Amino acid sequence: MKIAILGTRGVPNYYGGFEQFAEFFSVYLVQKGHEVYCYNSHDHPFQEKSFHGVHILHQYDPEYKLGTFGQFIYDYNCIRDARKRNFDIILQLGYTSNSIWYFLLPKKSIIITNMDGLEWKRTKYSKPVQQFLKFAERLAANSSDFLVSDSLGIKKFLLEKYKKESTYIAYGAYPFDSPNESILQEYQVEREKFNMIMARFEPENNLDMVLEGVAMNEDKTPILVIGKHHTKYGEYLKNKFKNYSHIRFIGGLYNLEHLNNLRYYSNLYFHGHSVGGTNPSLLEAMASKALVIAHNNDFNRGILKDNGYYFSNPEEVKNILNTIKKNDNLHLVQNNFDAIVNDFNWEKINGEYLQLFEECYSKSDKRK
16 A cells, blocks of 8 residues: 555654654554655654655645644645645544645545544643634544544544544554663663653643652652753743752653663653543553553553552652652553553554554545
């Protein structure tokens, strides 16, 4: 099949979850003999035309100077280019800024959309933007040929809200089994003598809640705060906690070897995400044998079940910091690692996507 992946900033991953999935899945498809194209922003750090056999199509992306509005233009440029290429399948990752161009999507291509999380619930968006995102969600749900849900909660929502069936496919992670303790020196931390949290700097990821709990606690164990912090919210948090030297903002980190080792050797790994489906960073933490302390919500409980600890406010974070040690909870760590091996491994997830593609291709009237 001739397959295109739209809706990300491009591969290899320099940004987030969808980009990580696009990187792994596109290479997997090539290895299975398919012709694969991935759309990249024109200013993506990777400027080659091919990535492990995946064709890279750079398109102009003015987000760097227009902000969020630039994403709409980038998606328009990608879809306009896709009209010329006779793709069998177009996989759209998310709907936020591409759904308004649904009428431009090539009529003969099968459109499969991963519906992401409930984007309109994100508090970073104003009320008008939230209303637009609800509109965009409806457009994507009704205009796509097939839908993918990355959590059972999203699958249920789409069925109840839009009467639309979707295929549940979670994200994946690669089990991490090659620790290298020397990497810790670069971050000035010691084995199981530091905690960490990794997230985009957005309110619904509850960085503030976790760090308030850290600040309330008398113990000064370092906590590494990983994520791009040169944002309005990032500056707010850095200023708020500037007097706490053990709260270390180290910026975005996309070296998987380093991330895996930091997660592996951390004492507590805080996961504050509260909106969306199966979050990639949660699975990667489980795959890296981190002890996960997660925000208490249905999405996180649906993945972790009873194999983690949960918090809903800074006081609970403080109490966890005072009472929970990784070394006392290795059975939970192992249970999560086993779940990655058996249920959330990339080979399984990629295989489920490919099986969906093959079924959609065989039953669609578009290619006849």
